[in-house]
Amino acid sequence: MTTNLPGSSTPDSHGAAVNQIPVAEANGFQLTFRHEAGIKILSTLVRASHDIEAWLRQHWLATPAPFYASVDLRNAGFKLAPVDTNLFPAGFNNLHRSSHPMCIQAIEHAIERVCPEAGKVLLIVESHSRNTFYFENVRVLLDLIERAGFEVAIGLLSEIDISADVSSPWQGWRHGVIQRHGDRVGLDDFDPCCIILNNDLSSGIPDQLLGIEQPVMPSPALGWRQRLKSRHFGFYRDIVDEFSQRFELDPWLLDARFRNCGQIDFQKRKGLDCLHHNAEQLFFDIRRKYEQYAIEREPFVVLKADAGTYGMAVMMIRDPDEVYHLNRRQRSRMSSGKGGLSVSQIILQEGVPTEELFGQQKYASESVIYMIDHTVVGGFYRCHSDKSAEESLNAPGAHFVPLPFSESCLNADPGALIENESNRLYVYGVVARLALLAAAHESRYHAGETA
Amino acid sequence: MTTNLPGSSTPDSHGAAVNQIPVAEANGFQLTFRHEAGIKILSTLVRASHDIEAWLRQHWLATPAPFYASVDLRNAGFKLAPVDTNLFPAGFNNLHRSSHPMCIQAIEHAIERVCPEAGKVLLIVESHSRNTFYFENVRVLLDLIERAGFEVAIGLLSEIDISADVSSPWQGWRHGVIQRHGDRVGLDDFDPCCIILNNDLSSGIPDQLLGIEQPVMPSPALGWRQRLKSRHFGFYRDIVDEFSQRFELDPWLLDARFRNCGQIDFQKRKGLDCLHHNAEQLFFDIRRKYEQYAIEREPFVVLKADAGTYGMAVMMIRDPDEVYHLNRRQRSRMSSGKGGLSVSQIILQEGVPTEELFGQQKYASESVIYMIDHTVVGGFYRCHSDKSAEESLNAPGAHFVPLPFSESCLNADPGALIENESNRLYVYGVVARLALLAAAHESRYHAGETA
Numbered sequence: 073m074t075t076n077l078p079g080s081s082t083p084d085s086h087g088a089a090v091n092q093i094p095v096a097e098a099n100g101f102q103l104t105f106r107h108e109a110g111i112k113i114l115s116t117l118v119r120a121s122h123d124i125e126a127w128l129r130q131h132w133l134a135t136p137a138p139f140y141a142s143v144d145l146r147n148a149g150f151k152l153a154p155v156d157t158n159l160f161p162a163g164f165n166n167l168h169r170s171s172h173p174m175c176i177q178a179i180e181h182a183i184e185r186v187c188p189e190a191g192k193v194l195l196i197v198e199s200h201s202r203n204t205f206y207f208e209n210v211r212v213l214l215d216l217i218e219r220a221g222f223e224v225a226i227g228l229l230s231e232i233d234i235s236a237d238v239s240s241p242w243q244g245w246r247h248g249v250i251q252r253h254g255d256r257v258g259l260d261d262f263d264p265c266c267i268i269l270n271n272d273l274s275s276g277i278p279d280q281l282l283g284i285e286q287p288v289m290p291s292p293a294l295g296w297r298q299r300l301k302s303r304h305f306g307f308y309r310d311i312v313d314e315f316s317q318r319f320e321l322d323p324w325l326l327d328a329r330f331r332n333c334g335q336i337d338f339q340k341r342k343g344l345d346c347l348h349h350n351a352e353q354l355f356f357d358i359r360r361k362y363e364q365y366a367i368e369r370e371p372f373v374v375l376k377a378d379a380g381t382y383g384m385a386v387m388m389i390r391d392p393d394e395v396y397h398l399n400r401r402q403r404s405r406m407s408s409g410k411g412g413l414s415v416s417q418i419i420l421q422e423g424v425p426t427e428e429l430f431g432q433q434k435y436a437s438e439s440v441i442y443m444i445d446h447t448v449v450g451g452f453y454r455c456h457s458d459k460s461a462e463e464s465l466n467a468p469g470a471h472f473v474p475l476p477f478s479e480s481c482l483n484a485d486p487g488a489l490i491e492n493e494s495n496r497l498y499v500y501g502v503v504a505r506l507a508l509l510a511a512a513h514e515s516r517y518h519a520g521e522t523a
Numbered sequence: 524m525t526t527n528l529p530g531s532s533t534p535d536s537h538g539a540a541v542n543q544i545p546v547a548e549a550n551g552f553q554l555t556f557r558h559e560a561g562i563k564i565l566s567t568l569v570r571a572s573h574d575i576e577a578w579l580r581q582h583w584l585a586t587p588a589p590f591y592a593s594v595d596l597r598n599a600g601f602k603l604a605p606v607d608t609n610l611f612p613a614g615f616n617n618l619h620r621s622s623h624p625m626c627i628q629a630i631e632h633a634i635e636r637v638c639p640e641a642g643k644v645l646l647i648v649e650s651h652s653r654n655t656f657y658f659e660n661v662r663v664l665l666d667l668i669e670r671a672g673f674e675v676a677i678g679l680l681s682e683i684d685i686s687a688d689v690s691s692p693w694q695g696w697r698h699g700v701i702q703r704h705g706d707r708v709g710l711d712d713f714d715p716c717c718i719i720l721n722n723d724l725s726s727g728i729p730d731q732l733l734g735i736e737q738p739v740m741p742s743p744a745l746g747w748r749q750r751l752k753s754r755h756f757g758f759y760r761d762i763v764d765e766f767s768q769r770f771e772l773d774p775w776l777l778d779a780r781f782r783n784c785g786q787i788d789f790q791k792r793k794g795l796d797c798l799h800h801n802a803e804q805l806f807f808d809i810r811r812k813y814e815q816y817a818i819e820r821e822p823f824v825v826l827k828a829d830a831g832t833y834g835m836a837v838m839m840i841r842d843p844d845e846v847y848h849l850n851r852r853q854r855s856r857m858s859s860g861k862g863g864l865s866v867s868q869i870i871l872q873e874g875v876p877t878e879e880l881f882g883q884q885k886y887a888s889e890s891v892i893y894m895i896d897h898t899v900v901g902g903f904y905r906c907h908s909d910k911s912a913e914e915s916l917n918a919p920g921a922h923f924v925p926l927p928f929s930e931s932c933l934n935a936d937p938g939a940l941i942e943n944e945s946n947r948l949y950v951y952g953v954v955a956r957l958a959l960l961a962a963a964h965e966s967r968y969h970a971g972e973t974a
Contacts, residue, residue: 122669126642129631129672133640174624177898180580181632189584191577218573221580447628 104427104496107150109365113325117499120319124502127318128446128509135512137446139182139268139289143504144454144466145439146328149427150367152499153328154507155374155438156466157304159294160272163452164216165208167442168474171450172216178444180220183266186287190265193217194258196227196250197270207241213270214245225262229271229278255285272296293518294511300378301419302332303517308510315506324361326503329354329422332378336418338403344395347375350420351392358422369425372462375406378417386464388423425462430455430473438465439475441504448501451475555878555947558601560816564776568950571770575953578769579897579960586963588897590633590719590740594955595905595917596890597779600878601818603950604779605958606825606889607917608755610745611723614903615667616659618893619925622901623667629895631671634717637738641716644668645709647678647701648721658692664721665696676713680722680729706736723747744969745962751829752870753783754968759961766957775812777954780805780873783829787869789854795846798826801871802843809873820876823913826857829868837915839874876913881906881924889916890926892955899952902926 105114117124142161143154167175183193195217197210210226217224226247248259257280258264267281267288273295281292309327316323331350336343351373358371370390377385385406389395398406406418428437436459441451453473456465475497556565568575593612594605618626634644646668648661661677668675677698699710708731709715718732718739724746732743760778767774782801787794802824809822821841828836836857840846849857857869879888887910892902904924907916926948 125670125672126674129642174628177625177628191580219576221576223577 104147104149106427107365107367109150109322109325109367110148110152113152113321114495114499116319116321117502118495121498121502124319127315128502128505131509132446132512135509135516137443137508137512138291138294138515140442140444141508141511142451143441143443143507145441145500145503146424146426147428147439147500148424150365151325151328151424152503153326153422153424154308154503155328155421155424157507157511159290159299159511160270161442162206162209162270163440163472164212164442165205166440166452166472166474167212167450168452171442171474172219174447174449175216175442175444176220178447178449179216179222182289182445183217183220183222186289187222187265191222192262192264193222193224194227194250194262194264194267195224195270196229196267199228199230199271204241210241210270211245217268225259225264227257227259227267229280250280252280252284255283257281257284257286269295291515291518294515296379298518299514300417301376301421302330302378302417304507304510304514305330305419305421307513307517308507311506311509311513326506328424329357330419332417332419334378334417336416338398338406347395347418347420348392351389351395354420354422355392372423372425374421374423374464376419376421377406378419388462388464423462426465427461428453429461433457436461436463436465437473439500441500443504443508446505446508448504451497451500451504555598555600557878558816558818560601560773560776560818561599561603564603564772565946565950567770567772568953569946572949572953575770578766579953579956582960583897583963586960586967588894588959588963589742589745589966591893591895592959592962593902594892594894594958596892596951596954597875597877598879598890598951599875601816602776602779602875603954604777604873604875605759605954606779606872606875608958608962610741610750610962611721612893613657613660613721614891614923615663615893616656617891617903617923617925618663618901619903622893622925623670625898625900626667626895627671629898629900630667630673633740633896634668634671634673637740638716642673643713643715644673644675645678645701645713645715645718646675646721647680647718650679650681650722655692661692661721662696668719676710676715678708678710678718680731701731703731703735706734708732708735708737720746742966742969745966747830749969750965751868752827752872753781753829753868755958755961755965756781756870756872758964758968759958762957762960762964777957779875780808781870783868783870785829785868787867789849789857798846798869798871799843802840802846805871805873806843823874823876825872825874825915827870827872828857829870839913839915874913877916878912879904880912884908887912887914887916888924890951892951894955894959897956897959899955902948902951902955 105111138159140159140161142158142163144156144158146153146155164175187193195210195213198206201207214224214226224245226242226245227250228247229250231249246259246262250257251259256263257267264286267284267286269288269290269292273292274297276297277292277295281288305328309323312323312327315321316326331354333343333346333350336347354373355371358373361367362369362371372388372390375387375389375395387398387402387406426436426438428439429435430437430453435455435457437453437455439451439453442449452475454465455471455473456463456467456469457471458469459465459467556562589610591610591612593609593614595607595609597604597606615626638644646661646664649657652658665675665677675696677693677696678701679698680701682700697710697713701708702710704714707714708718715737718735718737720739720741720743724743725748727748728743728746732739756779760774763774763778766772767777782805784794784797784801787798805824806822809824812818813820813822823839823841826838826840826846838849838853838857877887877889879890880886881888881904886906886908888904888906890902890904893900903926905916906922906924907914907918907920908922909920910916910918
């Protein structure tokens with residue numbers, strides 16, 4: 073298939089990719105909240121924007137946000153829900169430059185809270201990436217931290233595996249393999265007051281980071297090995313229930329329903345009955361909701377590894393019986409997450425089709441919202457020319473359209489209770505922050521676990 | 524004279540005014556840093572931007588910034604200097620909407636610091652204004668505070684004097700005359716956790732605000748009655764000296780020299796010898812600097828009341844002898860500051876001509892930079908069709924062009940060591956923050972005084 077999107081693309085180590093489309097072209101989007109239920113979401117959240125900000129503020133006091141996050145949102149026109157929350161976000165290179173002042177201000181406040189006096193920050197990055205876009209992401213992060221007034225260095229968990237064509241991705245920046253000195257971690261002659269992780273710790277928490285006295289943000293306990301999607305979406309469900317009660321909205325409109333099964337072995341076909349049963353239940357629930365809102369669509373369900381996999385080990389079914397009839401390729405795909413770990417726990421999530429279609433070709437798109445501390449700082453649309461509105465777009469070949477957030481976000485326009493860019497992005501920022509609040513609860517959960 | 528600037532204008536209670544010109548038209552500006560000395564300022568500050576941010580951060584730790592401020596900057600092409608620092612800024616209505624997210628984030632952090640738990644804020648505003656633009660400024664502030672997640676009400680120091688055509692400026696907002704209950708101030712059923720002043724206390728600090736337990740921001744000690752320009756610019760001179768030494772710049776390039784005289788009575792022609800002597804000295808100093816930098820201009824000196832007067836009681840001289848030959852109108856003008864108080868202390872300040880000329884008509888302009896907490900949040904160009912490049916532009920008839928800060932500010936572009944919008948605004952943001960730091964020292968000075 074020929075793509076009409078500009079530029080080429082490659083997935084990076086986080087499945088995030090590449091070529092930015094200028095903001096000016098981003099008006100290739102049509103109205104999305106056309107369904108009655110979508111209009112209800114938009115008008116409710118925009119009208120209550122001041123109360124929502126107060127509500128969120130109270131929650132950040134009780135459960136502080138993790139250092140940063142990106143949230144993938146699917147807007148179906150009749151519902152808007154987060155489908156993935158990444159606590160070690162790459163892709164800062166995909167944000168529009170106009171987002172940088174917001175990023176800098178948020179970084180400053182987040183670091184200041186843990187390092188009121190000192191000014192040295194160590195950014196621990198992925199060591200094994202060969203992806204130039206990931207390097208670019210790191211360089212943007214380093215630059216933002218420096219412009220927030222901090223001295224910054226790059227920490228590697230092991231000697232970097234440098235590919236032939238990327239001779240020195242960290243040239244010009246202080247960098248090295250992290251060293252442990254007593255209860256502190258740093259580099260030669262660089263003793264940071266805090267550590268920021270941009271490495272999702274897929275091999276587990278390294279010994280060097282255990283029991284150190286410096287604060288590490290986000291908590292290593294939120295690394296890929298510990299985190300479960302079912303825990304995140306469980307917290308999210310509770311939060312959306314509370315939020316929906318307060319602001320008089322059906323919680324389903326902001327929540328992709330899920331169920332989970334442990335101990336699935338696709339290769340040996342074990343545990344499939346559990347999957348089938350839960351899929352049946354989920355399809356039943358979705359169909360009832362579709363009837364309630366007169367949505368004329370065929371529901372679908374997404375199967376994902378419960379432990380984060382960034383776009384891998386994801387599968388879509390339209391019928392519960394499909395779980396019994398996976399072909400070899402599908403079984404093998406669902407058995408291998410990032411790093412080749414075998415998948416044993418599976419989450420079934422209500423599929424949310426995207427109504428965001430980019431450009432004349434109407435490419436399927438979803439928005440990715442970036443937050444630092446508890447502030448929405450920017451985002452982009454992820455577009456894919458080869459994927460349908462019901463497929464995961466977090467795949468090789470994705471393209472990125474920066475969101476014009478500086479103009480729009482946080483700027484709900486209650487005077488205009490219709491869909492405009494301002495109001496749409498405000499609503500996205502609210503739902504993304506509800507997912508961030510779920511991550512804050514995860515963080516507290518893990519803190520209790522390790523304390 | 525006919526003006527080609529769009530819209531009409533009226534000065535507000537702070538001398539700030541009115542009709543915004545769309546950002547799109549703001550590219551009516553030409554390059555300003557054309558002189559060798561100006562290029563030196565630009566390249567030095569842009570190249571050192573990361574170190575400057577770190578330097579500023581260290582200073583905010585030692586001397587926290589006041590709640591907010593606006594700084595008038597004059598860019599002469601060969602020097603860039605603050606000429607007025609307002610700690611109770613009006614004119615938030617003149618900021619571009621794209622500045623709002625930055626404002627909200629900064630407000631949230633500033634209030635959170637003094638009210639970590641509670642969420643009610645009282646904004647004390649001018650009671651006697653009849654200016655609809657001032658009302659609009661207050662409404663923008665209220666909206667920004669609410670959108671930062673706080674409940675907000677308007678406090679008046681006395682019953683508002685409502686003009687016939689402004690029936691209810693605060694309609695839709697909770698408001699009332701402030702009431703003292705023990706050591707706290709609030710309204711009926713509204714007990715704020717902190718108080719923000721947008722009233723410059725020109726009648727002195729009201730009894731109701733003395734000795735209350737709630738934090739008041741900025742400190743009432745920074746009100747118009749207590750503040751002296753000479754103290755502000757004295758602190759500024761020290762700060763610029765330190766800054767210039769650190770970043771290897773001639774401090775004169777960022778500083779309008781000043782001298783001050785006490786006990787001047789223009790009506791009775793007393794104290795004029797002191798003025799004359801200081802004027803001679805100042806002209807001598809400026810001429811020497813003009814020679815050093817080969818600036819082919821006639822120096823001028825501005826006489827201002829040492830106690831803040833927002834554009835009133837300001838006079839320009841080109842020769843020290845002029846102080847002996849003021850006509851009746853000039854003498855009377857210099858004798859009456861805001862509120863009709865007689866002027867007794869005078870500051871003589873090096874005149875900084877503006878090289879910022881707006882549009883085809885080349886209207887004299889200066890930039891006004893807004894800061895909340897220690898963050899540059901936005902600004903605008905103040906243009907005047909009836910004033911020359913050497914006159915004060917803070918006068919009736921001024922027009923306002925919002926600065927495109929969200930795109931540019933904090934975004935120094937060291938790769939392009941030339942003047943572009945980004946770099947120019949970054950440099951403005953640095954110098955404005957040096958003036959803010961001077962205000963922070965004033966605040967500490969007054970805290971020591973009242974403690």
